[in-house]
Amino acid sequence: MSGGLFQINEPGESQAKEKCETMRVVGIDLGTTHSLVATVVGGIPRCLPVDATGERLLPSVVEYFEKQPLVVGAQALADAAARPKDTIVSVKRFMGRGPSDAEVSRRFTPYEFASQSGPVVRFRVAGGKEVTPIEVSAEILRRLRQRAEEEMGGPVDGAVITVPAYFDDAQRQATKDAGRLAGLEVLRLLNEPTAAALAYGLDKRSEGTYAVYDLGGGTFDISILKLTSGVFEVKSTGGDTALGGDDFDRALAELFLKKLGKSEITGEAQGEGRRLLQLARRLKHELTDEETATTMLDGQAVTVTRAEFEEAIAPVLVRTGGPCRRALKDAGLQPKDLDGVILVGGATRTPAVRRFVRELFGREPLGDIDPDQVVALGAAVQADLLAGAGPREDAPLLLDVTPLSLGLEMMGGVVEKIIPRNSPVPTGVKQTFTTYADNQTGFDLHVLQGERETAAQCRSLGRFLLKGIPPMPAGMARLEVTFLVDADGILHVMAREEVSGKEASIDIKPSYGLTDEEVERMLLDSYEHAEEDVKTRLLVEMRVEAERILQATRAALAQDGARLLNAEERAAIEEALARLDAAEKGTDHHAIRQATEALDHASQEFAQRRMNEQLGRAMAGRSVGDVESRLEK
Numbered sequence: 001m002s003g004g005l006f007q008i009n010e011p012g013e014s015q016a017k018e019k020c021e022t023m024r025v026v027g028i029d030l031g032t033t034h035s036l037v038a039t040v041v042g043g044i045p046r047c048l049p050v051d052a053t054g055e056r057l058l059p060s061v062v063e064y065f066e067k068q069p070l071v072v073g074a075q076a077l078a079d080a081a082a083r084p085k086d087t088i089v090s091v092k093r094f095m096g097r098g099p100s101d102a103e104v105s106r107r108f109t110p111y112e113f114a115s116q117s118g119p120v121v122r123f124r125v126a127g128g129k130e131v132t133p134i135e136v137s138a139e140i141l142r143r144l145r146q147r148a149e150e151e152m153g154g155p156v157d158g159a160v161i162t163v164p165a166y167f168d169d170a171q172r173q174a175t176k177d178a179g180r181l182a183g184l185e186v187l188r189l190l191n192e193p194t195a196a197a198l199a200y201g202l203d204k205r206s207e208g209t210y211a212v213y214d215l216g217g218g219t220f221d222i223s224i225l226k227l228t229s230g231v232f233e234v235k236s237t238g239g240d241t242a243l244g245g246d247d248f249d250r251a252l253a254e255l256f257l258k259k260l261g262k263s264e265i266t267g268e269a270q271g272e273g274r275r276l277l278q279l280a281r282r283l284k285h286e287l288t289d290e291e292t293a294t295t296m297l298d299g300q301a302v303t304v305t306r307a308e309f310e311e312a313i314a315p316v317l318v319r320t321g322g323p324c325r326r327a328l329k330d331a332g333l334q335p336k337d338l339d340g341v342i343l344v345g346g347a348t349r350t351p352a353v354r355r356f357v358r359e360l361f362g363r364e365p366l367g368d369i370d371p372d373q374v375v376a377l378g379a380a381v382q383a384d385l386l387a388g389a390g391p392r393e394d395a396p397l398l399l400d401v402t403p404l405s406l407g408l409e410m411m412g413g414v415v416e417k418i419i420p421r422n423s424p425v426p427t428g429v430k431q432t433f434t435t436y437a438d439n440q441t442g443f444d445l446h447v448l449q450g451e452r453e454t455a456a457q458c459r460s461l462g463r464f465l466l467k468g469i470p471p472m473p474a475g476m477a478r479l480e481v482t483f484l485v486d487a488d489g490i491l492h493v494m495a496r497e498e499v500s501g502k503e504a505s506i507d508i509k510p511s512y513g514l515t516d517e518e519v520e521r522m523l524l525d526s527y528e529h530a531e532e533d534v535k536t537r538l539l540v541e542m543r544v545e546a547e548r549i550l551q552a553t554r555a556a557l558a559q560d561g562a563r564l565l566n567a568e569e570r571a572a573i574e575e576a577l578a579r580l581d582a583a584e585k586g587t588d589h590h591a592i593r594q595a596t597e598a599l600d601h602a603s604q605e606f607a608q609r610r611m612n613e614q615l616g617r618a619m620a621g622r623s624v625g626d627v628e629s630r631l632e633k
Contacts, residue, residue, distance in 0.1 A: 023157040025187065025387040026148050027195070027379025030137060030161055030175065032092040032218030032244060033346060035060045036373060037144040038380035039152065045199070045380040047373050048151045050144065057372060058147075060217075060608035062086040062113070062139045066127035081275040084110035086126045089274075090142075090163035090246055093218040094121050094133040095178075096171030110273050110280070115428055134178045141182035149624075157425040160383040162375050163489075164219040165191040166403050169449070169461060172489050187386045189489065192216075193223035195378030196344040197232055199369060208339030209235070213326070213357050213365065214375075215320065216345035218244040222324045224331040236330035236422045237403055238323035243316065245284075251312040252280035252304065259302050288349050310352040317356045324360055330422055341365040346372050402427075402485055409446035409455040411436050412540035418483045421451065428484045435479075436548065439471035443479055447506070453536055464545040466495050466504040535589065542592040546584040549596060553577060553603055556610060564609045575601040 027045070029036045034057040038047045050058040050073065063076035064086045071079070080087040088111070099113060099121055114122035114130045122130045145156050161184075163175050172189055179186040193212035200210075207227050214221040221239040225232055252274040279295050286293035287306045294303045328335065341357060343365045348354065357365045369377070400423055407417040418429050433443075443466040450458030469477055478498040485491050494505040553573070560568055576599040583595040 016412055023387040024148075024152050024154055025158045025160070025380075025383040026152075026156055026383070027190075027375035027376055027383045028141065028144055028159050028161045028184075028459050029192070029379060030092065030163075030178075031060055031315075032090050032216055032246065033060060034058060034217070034372065035144060036376035037148045039148065040374070040375040040380050042385040045377040045384075047376055048148055049146050057300050058140070058144060060091065060140050061087060061089050062091070062136050063249050064125035064127075064129065069208045070139060072139050081278055083126075084125075084274040085112050085582065087274075088125070088131075088136045090218050091133050091136040092247070093242055095137065096168065096174040097121055097133070099581070111630065134181065137175070137178035138181035140389075141179055141184060145182055145184055147534055156184065158185040158383065158387060160188050160190050160379045160386065161186055162192045162195050163222050163381050164214070164216075164239060164241055165193050165221040165234075165237040166219070166241050168241075168404070169489070169491055171241065173434070176490070190379055190382050191221070191223065191234070191237070191489075192375045193221050193342075193344065194225065194232060194234060195375045195382065196342055197223075197225045197227065197378070198381055199374045199378035200342055200366070201478075206477070209333065209337060210336055211324070211341045211361060212344060212386065213320075213324070213348065214239075214340055214344035215347040215353060216244050217347065218242065218246050220244055220320050220323070221344075222320070222327045224327050224333065233424070234422075235333075238327040238330075239403075240319065240323060241608075243319055244345070245350075246277075247316045248284055248313045248347060248350065249277045249280040251316060252284060252309060253277055255304060255308060255312050256280065256297055256302060259304075260297060260300065284350070287509060294382055305492075306351070313350075313352060317352065320356075321360060335363070337522045338363070342374075343367040344371050351522055370613055402489065404449050405451055405459075406483060406485070406491055407448050407458075408433075409448060412544040413455045414540045415450075415453055415455055415458055418481070419485060423485075425485045425489060428482060430480055430482045433479045433481060434475050435472065435477040436474060436544075438474050440474070440477065441469050442467040443469070443495065443497075445481070445493070445495055445504075445506075447491070454540070461491065462493075462506055464493075464495075464504055464506040466497060466502060468502045469497050469500050470497070539587060539589040539592070542589045542596070543584055546580055546592050549599060550577065550580060550584070553599065556606070560610055560613075561606075564613070565606055569606065572602045573599070573606065 020611075025039065026048075027038045029038075036047050036056055037050070038045050040046075046057040049056060055074070058073050059077040061073065061076040061080060063071040063083060065071075076087055077089070079091055097479045112124045120132050120134075122132055123136070124130055129397075141161070145159070145218050148156050148500075159179065161175060161179050163172055167175070176186050176189060186400065193214050196212050196214065197210060209224065209226045212221070212223045212225060219239065219241050220243040221237065223237045224235040226235055227233075253273075256276055256279070276297075279297070283293040283295055283304055287304070287309050291306050292303055293380070294301055296302070338361060341361045341363060343354070343357065348357075348365075348367065348371050354365060354367070369485065402419060402421055402423050405417045405421045406419040407415045410416050416431070418431055419427065435443075444463065445466065446463050447453065447461045448455055448458040449461050452458050466479070480496045480498055482494045483491065484494070490507070492505070492507050494503070496503045552578070557565075557570070565573070576595070580592070580595040580599050583591045586592070
């Protein structure tokens with residue numbers, strides 16, 4: 001096998017420079033709790049108001065009615081407790097997920113789901129209408145687009161939309177589809193931590209190595225970035241796509257129930273669960289500045305202290321620590337090597353979060369740019385650059401990374417990693433493969449994502465076939481496979497058989513994503529089972545090689561053994577074949593290797609005789625001059 005790395009131009013760059021300099025472009029932070037839209041005015045990014053009062057934060061809530069237009073934003077949030085089934089809150093946590101995912105059945109989730117089967121979550125809302133998370137998100141994006149057009153005095157020509165760094169292929173594709181459905185040309189999907197660092201880097205002219213700790217309403221990201229002379233290089237990334245401030249609300253709601261002496265909520269279908277979550281969110285905000293907060297529940301005054309709240313959310317904070325330590329390890333760094341820690345996301349306003357981050361990284365975190373706005377501001381800067389607003393000496397180069405490895409299934413079920421995790425994107429890798437069997441006329445290409453060494457332990461992203469290859473001996477076909485990951489983190493795979501010129505390709509667009517447990521398990525398993533996985537891979541590879549040699553040797557014996565071997569030589573080869581056949585059925589890859597080498601030694605003279613005979617037939621009737629003239633050509 002052979003592989004080569006080649007450079008891919010920044011997607012959208014060449015097109016953007018051809019466009020008019022007066023393009024209206026925006027950056028959008030499509031958040032779990034709130035969403036924002038920003039643009040660059042006079043070289044300075046600013047968030048735009050989303051309503052007549054000048055509010056910059058749009059609640060990411062959509063309310064559906066049977067016979068009147070839907071409502072997005074603050075009014076929908078106000079109605080959420082009264083109409084829990086028809087008001088979709090925190091839809092981002094459902095993006096790219098299937099009905100079987102854990103998020104669908106979480107406690108305090110009041111929605112009516114249309115089906116428990118199929119690839120996509122569907123909410124059943126007023127009038128029996130079914131909507132997907134993509135459609136709900138599109139309504140939020142459409143509202144932001146409309147407000148931006150009102151403020152900017154014309155149609156929006158393009159948008160950069162931010163996503164959690166740990167969003168997988170399905171979640172990214174779902175976000176991009178929501179943008180298109182909202183009437184937006186999505187210039188790029190930008191990782192939220194990268195957007196935050198972009199805002200800090202341009203505002204502070206900072207250089208160095210930074211950790212971006214991004215704890216939003218529904219997702220957590222940690223990224224290690226190196227900022228040098230305008231180059232933003234993401235060294236590593238990690239996180240959890242189902243962990244955030246919403247979990248603080250749930251923990252506080254559970255505390256309410258405990259104080260009321262209840263083990264279960266009652267009247268959830270009528271909005272009791274939603275009401276508890278809304279009360280929890282209000283008290284959470286109060287406890288940011290106050291030591292105690294009180295609310296009325298079931299006619300009782302319930303008081304919660306900050307200490308009680310911090311104890312309730314401690315398990316959530318602990319869950320953010322593992323990805324942080326892994327991200328540092330992947331980047332080859334210790335906390336002392338960092339120049340700063342940037343806080344992003346509304347949940348980082350909580351004093352316990354800031355204290356946890358300070359203890360984890362051993363330094364006071366930075367939070368002087370509004371953590372709610374910093375992602376949208378960075379996205380606006382990137383949108384401005386992609387729109388070709390003119391050459392700028394301080395224009396940054398963004399080098400993001402892939403969160404998980406991408407590869408192909410090989411013979412025996414092992415995985416050949418084409419693009420390792422934490423590889424900079426956009427990127428492209430070419431690798432050449434060949435056939436295993438004689439007269440093979442096609443390839444079944446199985447694309448995988450994950451860190452384990454076998455296909456069964458990785459996630460399947462898609463399959464496609466390359467057919468019509470002319471029959472050739474094993475090893476003669478040359479299959480060139482190209483993996484391209486664009487700047488949005490979306491994978492495109494192409495395959496071309498070089499002898500026949502046959503081609504096939506696939507854009508990986510899975511219809512549902514990884515659950516948070518699956519993402520976490522992939523990385524943990526890759527560490528915990530590293531030695532075991534290497535042994536498994538070696539065993540599989542040696543078995544595949546042994547099977548190939550057994551078949552080739554038996555075929556050669558059947559064809560030429562009687563003519564080219566005496567009885568003693570053939571007996572030695574047959575004995576070596578039997579030993580390798582027995583070893584191949586075992587689980588000791590060392591034994592298989594030794595038996596393979598023994599068969600190679602026993603059949604070496606036989607192979608040499610066959611080669612000499614074939615060369616003799618090829619040279620028959622030709623002079624040395626003929627051969628020399630052919631070689632010169």
